[in-house]
Amino acid sequence: MGFTPGPTDPFLEFMRPPPDETPAQATARLKRELDAQRVSDRIDEEIKQERALAKKEKNVVKVLLLGQSESGKSTTLKNFRMRYAQADWEKERNGWRSVVQLNIVRSITTILSVIESELNGEAPAQSDDDEATQVDNGEDQSMKFTDRHQLLMIRLAPLRGVEAELKRRLGSGTEPVSVQPALAMTATPFEDPAASKNLRKSLPEFAVRSWKDVLDRDGQPPRTEEASADLDQATVTIAVCMNDMKALWDDKTVRLALKRRKLRLPDSAGFFLNDLDRIASRDYVVSDNDIVRARLRTVGIQEHRLKFTHGPFDNPKIGMVAGWEWRIFDVGGCRTSRAAWLPFFDNVNVIIFLSPVSVFDQRLEEDPRVNRLEDSIILWTSICSSKLLAKTQLILFLNKCDLLRRKLKRGIKVSSFLPSYGERPNEVIPVVKYLREKFKDIQKHSSPEPRSTYIYPTTVTDTEATAVTLESVRDGVLRENLATSQLI
Numbered sequence: 001m002g003f004t005p006g007p008t009d010p011f012l013e014f015m016r017p018p019p020d021e022t023p024a025q026a027t028a029r030l031k032r033e034l035d036a037q038r039v040s041d042r043i044d045e046e047i048k049q050e051r052a053l054a055k056k057e058k059n060v061v062k063v064l065l066l067g068q069s070e071s072g073k074s075t076t077l078k079n080f081r082m083r084y085a086q087a088d089w090e091k092e093r094n095g096w097r098s099v100v101q102l103n104i105v106r107s108i109t110t111i112l113s114v115i116e117s118e119l120n121g122e123a124p125a126q127s128d129d130d131e132a133t134q135v136d137n138g139e140d141q142s143m144k145f146t147d148r149h150q151l152l153m154i155r156l157a158p159l160r161g162v163e164a165e166l167k168r169r170l171g172s173g174t175e176p177v178s179v180q181p182a183l184a185m186t187a188t189p190f191e192d193p194a195a196s197k198n199l200r201k202s203l204p205e206f207a208v209r210s211w212k213d214v215l216d217r218d219g220q221p222p223r224t225e226e227a228s229a230d231l232d233q234a235t236v237t238i239a240v241c242m243n244d245m246k247a248l249w250d251d252k253t254v255r256l257a258l259k260r261r262k263l264r265l266p267d268s269a270g271f272f273l274n275d276l277d278r279i280a281s282r283d284y285v286v287s288d289n290d291i292v293r294a295r296l297r298t299v300g301i302q303e304h305r306l307k308f309t310h311g312p313f314d315n316p317k318i319g320m321v322a323g324w325e326w327r328i329f330d331v332g333g334c335r336t337s338r339a340a341w342l343p344f345f346d347n348v349n350v351i352i353f354l355s356p357v358s359v360f361d362q363r364l365e366e367d368p369r370v371n372r373l374e375d376s377i378i379l380w381t382s383i384c385s386s387k388l389l390a391k392t393q394l395i396l397f398l399n400k401c402d403l404l405r406r407k408l409k410r411g412i413k414v415s416s417f418l419p420s421y422g423e424r425p426n427e428v429i430p431v432v433k434y435l436r437e438k439f440k441d442i443q444k445h446s447s448p449e450p451r452s453t454y455i456y457p458t459t460v461t462d463t464e465a466t467a468v469t470l471e472s473v474r475d476g477v478l479r480e481n482l483a484t485s486q487l488i
């Protein structure tokens with residue numbers, strides 16, 4: 001709106017046109033005033049829009065899930081959605097069926113390949129595990145494959161076709177990470193914006209998409225009769241093979257061969273293969289526990305939004321904190337995917353960093369020269385010391401405590417892989433406590449400015465325990481964000 005001074009206004013004199021103004025000068029003056037008014041109106045409008053956006057964005061918390069591949073980022077996201085986005089979670093349930101089926105079928109075909117190699121007398125391939133093999137040297141060692149195994153292999157051969165079909169349906173997240181030494185992978189490619197830009201051009205990891213894109217192909221009713229037939233065919237073939245799969249998985253000779261070859265099946269393979277009666281049936285219904293164990297590698301960045309309609313506490317200044325939105329970004333964790341992280345560091349409020357504690361004796365899939373725990377420590381150090389992230393709230397999940405427990409029970413010694421652990425007891429609590437202190441020290445010494453870090457020991461496949469953790473995370477995040485926006 002223009003400014004018109006009133007009759008007693010001190011600006012009146014100043015705004016009055018000069019008495020000797022010619023018509024041409026008057027036109028020029030009016031044009032100047034009009035132009036100035038337009039600029040002023042535009043600025044007013046921009047300020048208004050910025051204010052509206054700021055008001056809207058004030059209730060948005062940007063959360064980034066970080067950590068190496070298989071650390072449990074997507075599983076953590078699933079827990080968030082299961083708890084705080086129940087309607088979407090239910091909608092996607094059916095879509096996970098194919099992922100679980102593929103997880104099973106892939107484990108079985110991997111086992112079949114091991115038997116094939118054994119029968120052909122091939123030398124074991126290099127494993128990504130340093131884990132000591134514990135094969136009895138007694139009579140079991142001499143157990144050989146028999147005709148029965150040959151027959152099982154023939155009967156289970158159709159699963160290779162099912163695997164190809166499910167992979168085709170589910171897309172690139174089903175492929176294991178390929179070893180790419182040519183890309184000279186460092187642990188922290190995001191520290192070099194130029195390299196990050198170059199990689200960005202060549203890799204599929206950079207597309208922003210939702211995992212719904214993958215699941216929806218399957219979660220929706222099949223669009224064609226052919227697709228419907230495919231879907232049924234996969235389920236039928238799996239059901240037909242159920243007993244043979246069970247026989248293969250329960251076979252002592254097979255188990256010994258897997259140990260001998262140090263075959264590392266995915267973390268959830270045992271969970272699924274021990275429950276084939278339920279999962280390999282024709283009328284299999286996917287449970288929450290299945291979904292958090294179903295492995296689908298994240299390719300590209302996935303964005304999910306959570307709306308918190310009720311705040312966790314009353315605030316006398318602003319009333320009930322409601323209407324908060326979390327934008328959670330889940331990224332691929334393998335080294336070739338990490339260059340894509342950089343653009344998401346801008347204005348991120350919270351990072352939930354996952355470091356699996358069970359991996360002290362494992363190597364990275366994408367670079368078998370690198371120990372996984374070492375990779376995780378390098379990554380954490382880099383995130384803590386990043387100036388861009390200096391004001392970001394850091395939350396650390398020391399994840400896979402259940403797998404750590406299992407590993408230690410098998411007698412694997414932490415100190416053999418982590419000499420600094422020394423003579424401390426080879427038990428879960430002291431190991432987690434030790435790692436917690438190490439990660440905390442790194443944060444303290446490398447953060448550009450002081451901040452506190454919230455550290456939780458987790459097993460994110462345990463949905464009940466994780467629900468309690470997430471509640472505490474949610475409240476802590478809201479409290480911290482309210483504090484920084486000076487509302488409390």
Ligand SMILES: Nc1nc2c(ncn2[C@@H]2O[C@H](COP(=O)(O)OP(=O)(O)OP(=O)(O)O)[C@@H](O)[C@H]2O)c(=O)[nH]1
Nearest residue numbers: 069070071072073074075293295298333400459460
């Ligand atoms: N037993 C056990 N398995 C876990 C745990 N956390 C994750 N997993 C399993 O580990 C596998 C990998 O987990 P994801 O959540 O897909 O890992 P990610 O960090 O998203 O991996 P990328 O997408 O490759 O970066 C899945 O099969 C999970 O079910 C845990 O605490 N315990």
Ligand SMILES: [Mg+2]
Nearest residue numbers: 073074297298
């Ligand atoms: Mg993932």
